[in-house]
Amino acid sequence: xxxxxxxxxxxxxxxxxxxxxxxxxxxxxxxxQGRPGVIVTEPRLPDGxxxxxxxxxxxxxMVAGCSSLEASGLMAEMNQRLAEDPELAAAYRKxxxxxxxxxxxxxxxxxxxxxxxxGMPDRVKCLHALVAHSLAVGPGVNPLGDEALAMLGxxxxxxxxxxxxxxx
Numbered sequence: 656x657x658x659x660x661x662x663x664x665x666x667x668x669x670x671x672x673x674x675x676x677x678x679x680x681x682x683x684x685x686x687x688q689g690r691p692g693v694i695v696t697e698p699r700l701p702d703g704x705x706x707x708x709x710x711x712x713x714x715x716x717m718v719a720g721c722s723s724l725e726a727s728g729l730m731a732e733m734n735q736r737l738a739e740d741p742e743l744a745a746a747y748r749k750x751x752x753x754x755x756x757x758x759x760x761x762x763x764x765x766x767x768x769x770x771x772x773x774g775m776p777d778r779v780k781c782l783h784a785l786v787a788h789s790l791a792v793g794p795g796v797n798p799l800g801d802e803a804l805a806m807l808g809x810x811x812x813x814x815x816x817x818x819x820x821x822x823x
Contacts, residue, residue, distance in 0.1 A: 658682040664691045671713045677701060680761060683710055683791030692717060693787045698764045705764045708772040709757060712787040716813035721782040724803055733779040733799050743798060750797035751776035754788060773800070 660681050667690050669675050678697035686692045692714035700706050712718055724730075737744050754771040758764075773788065774780025782803045789800030 658685065660691075660694065667691055668694060668713050671715055676711070676713075678706065683787070686714055690714070693791045695761075695791065698758045698762050698767065705766045707758070707764075707767045707770045708784055708787075709754075709761060710772070710784065710787040710791045712783045712790075717786065717790075717807060718783060720807040720809075721786055721803065724806060725782050729803070729806075730779045730782065733802075737778065737799075746798045748776040750788065750800070753792065753796050757792070 658681050660679050664682055665676070665679070668679070671691075676694060676696070678700050680695045680697055682691045683693035683695040684691075692712070694711050694713055696706060696709050696711055698706055698709055712721065737747060751771045754775060755769070758771070772781065773784030775785075779785065779799055782800075785797055785800035786803050786807065787800075788797045789804045794801050
């Protein structure tokens with residue numbers, strides 16, 4: 656689904672990230688308040704730098720939730736399961752391949768040709784990237800992103816910004 660990225664979206668994302676985002680193509684997912692929570696970025700920044708993470712989590716509630724999951728040791732447990740469960744490993748590799756296909760649709764960048772995000776395809780390195788991927792493409796593509804997202808259920812209901820922040 657293509658979701659236009661407007662100037663109003665840019666202002667919200669700047670508040671969320673405390674900086675102006677670069678090379679945004681569209682909104683990949685919106686929260687229950689209609690605000691951007693995942694943005695889709697070009698695979699090459701305007702200065703020419705390769706940028707492999709096309710699905711970028713911006714919602715502060717979701718970012719905080721992912722950080723808490725990472726601090727809990729969840730990534731180590733997921734990495735162990737990847738090493739022991741061939742079916743999970745195969746599904747995670749397919750998520751990696753889907754991510755690469757999505758990125759290549761935005762532009763081919765030879766320097767990052769086989770690199771996706773979040774540690775895919777062999778390990779879990781960043782839950783933020785995996786959750787962003789799951790939110791942007793929907794359930795059933797990234798099994799570990801889906802699992803982490805399910806654990807963040809309460810974070811989905813929290814407002815990403817307080818209304819007074821939007822009027823500043």
